[in-house]
Amino acid sequence: LTYESFKQMFAQVTNPPIDPIREEVVTSLECMVGPEGDLVTTQESSAHRLRLRSPLLTVEQMEAIKSMNHMGWTSRVLDATYDVNEGTAGLERTLDRLAQEASAAVADGVACVVISDRAQGLSRVAVSSLLSCGAVHHHLVQKLERTRVAILLDSAEARDVHHFCTLTGFGADGVCPYLAIEAVRMLREDNLVPNAPGSDSPAPLEKLVDNYFHAVEHGMLKVFAKMGISTLASYKGAQIFEALGLNSDVVAKCFKGTVSRVEGVGFDQLAADALAMHHMGFPARATAPDGKAETATLRNAGEYHWRGEKDGVPTERHLNDPKAIQHLQAASRQNSPDEYRKYADITDELNKGCNLRGMITFKSDREPVPVDQVEPASNIVKRFCTGAMSYGSISLEAHSTLARAMNRLGGKSNTGEGGENPRRLVPQADGSKNPERSAIKQVASGRFGVTAYYLSNSDEIQIKMAQGAKPGEGGELPGTKVQGDIAVTRMSTPGVGLISPPPHHDIYSIEDLAQLIHDCKNSNPSSRVSVKLVSENGVGTIAAGVVKGKADHVLISGHDGGTGASRWTGIKSAGLPWELGLAETQQTLVANDLRGRTVLQTDGQLK
Secondary structure (H helix, E strand, O other), X not given: OHHHHEEEOOOOOOOOOOOOOOOHXXXXXXXXXXXXXXXXXXXXHHHOOEEEOOOEOOHHHHHHHHOOEEOOEEEEEEEOEEEHHHHHHHHHHHHHHHHHHHHHHHHOOOOEEEEEOOOOEOOEEXXXXXXXXXXXXXXXXXXXXXXXXXXXXEOOOOOOHHHHHHXXXXXXXXXXXXXXXXXXXXXXXXXXXXXXXXXXXEOOHHHHHHHHHHHHHHHHHHHHHHOOOOEHHHHOOOOOEEEOOEOHHHHHHHOOOOEEOOOOEOHHHHHHHHHHHHHHHOXXXXXXXXXXXXXXXXOOOOOOOOOOOEOOEOOOOOOOOHHHHHHHHHHHHHOOHHHHHHHHHHHHHHHHHHOHHHHOXXXXXXXXXXXXXXXXXXXXXXXXXXXXXXXXXXOHHHHHHHHHHHHXXXXXXXXXXXXXXXXXXXXXXXXXXXXXXXXXXXEOOOOOOOOHHHHHOOOEEEEEOOOOOOOOOOOEEOOOOOOHHHHHHHOOOOOOOEEOOOOOOOOOOHHHHHHHHHHHHHHOOOOEEEEEEEOOOOHHHHHHHXXXXXXXXXXXXXXXXXXXXXXXXXXXXXXXXXXHHHHHHHHHHHHOOOHHHOEEEEEOOOO
């Protein structure tokens, strides 16, 4: 889907994120839509607008708006489908038609246009709601007509938090996810919804839809909060995304002004994808016998978990492939170089379709350096570090084993933000360091387990400003995990869930971060101080400020790191590949004559 080509932006260090849980009182999804009045005068007609309590609309609300004819307010439905026989050329033609029809509606005094894909069927292909919304929105902006009309979407495509965030971010005033609502209805009819409390039957459909809307709205507020935004009015049309994998023609037509640093697919490929999706929904095959699952269900495309191909239907490619993991397990159990080579070969091949680095090859006109002149592997591994996985998110056995392994190699293990049991810091009888001691001690916004003893037993103190798996959010550990030694190590109450605030409570500017760097250096003068940032557009400027704040080390984390203790919205839709962040940071530091003052590191699913 087109939504997957956009990554949510987030705040780090300056303009910090807000806390959507503890600061919920200042958040709002309410918004006024429709023709705006003159901003410099006060008139009664300026208040003649429609107030939506949420951008999510029920089917009944959408139908009421479609048929509205009240006090001069009328609406017009624009058909966002095209004939399947038009092929790939139909997509751009339809976008142009929608833009012209929207302008005509404004000229006719229509207050609300509804872009609908309900006409899709066996012979009609639906245009992506994001493409149609973006094209109409930017066309009206260019014609100076956007403030004279509301744009609503009647969409079968939109269903999860990121979809609604991108739609509102690119100009939609409201969305009716009618197919998602229909799916909720079918789940209820098929008895796949738990019974309501104290009842022998599921809750009414209206209550289930309300629950679905509530969950989506909460997720949207959390996405807004990543950028320090508290209201929908501030987020709508702000385009706080970076495009990844779309070419400049698509961006110019539908997402003008959006940052896009690498090229990608164009309208032809997007149209081909739309046709492929259409054929999946309306397959040209004999109808399966009644009672067969194929009559009513689509194949699981493996969006969230790996699924193999079947009957020629492609599925999402995952870097953690079962065949690769099989060889990795065999390599570790049998200490087999041959099995590891098989794992590496499969992973290298998967990288070509999953990561930017897999699409890059070395270009050199020089003869290869003889292997005996290359730094030995025993020295290279000393620069390796583990990911910052906290004790509690992973088990004590895994956490301590990682520390033992890295200490044996001469590398560094990272405690994560959950602290480290003081027993693991006690030196051995011969005075050598404890083999389970982690070299890198992380300081995050929750300050879990951070003591003077903890900091003084470190080779590196890492200030976590953002996390790859969920940038702009804080770490979360459910109360069921906060038990026994985990609670003691984190210095918290057993059974009480731990949620780190998204921002550090004492960091609201680069000067505040410089103060924390100074404090960390005083806590352990022999330890270097690192600042962890996450790749996004502008991270190079932030890194330059961090280096000027006297950080010894800067870590640029990729968007796919973390233990997975995050919401899917953050894991899949926030942050960017480390390749882009690392390249920008390197160039910015060199341009400002700062590169020699720091060590630069990256992480995030490196294999």
